Amino acid sequence: MTDPASEYSLPGVLHFLQAEWRRFERERNEWAIERAEFKASERRGVENLRMDLMKRVKMLEYALRQERKRHLGTTKSSTINCNVDSPNTRK
Secondary structure, three states, X not given: OOOHHHHOOHHHHHHHHHHHHHHHHHXXXXXXXXXXXXXXXXXXXXXXXXXXXXXXXXXXXXXXHHHHHHHXXXXXXXXXXXXXXXXXXXX
């Protein structure tokens, strides 16, 4: 049998190390790209969520203003009706 250590040569080891280094660098670059894409999509998701929430807030504010107008309108008309009825009852 041959000794496994004798099968290695300096050029073979250097070639292996260079190939592994290139593979490592390529994978690191791919991970960096994937990470940047993920952050960009996450940022878009957060921005979309913020816009949706802003729309809901504006819708609720509008509904609240309409409800207040309607409530003030009924309160004023009932107050006016009470005042109109009061003089009639005094006679």
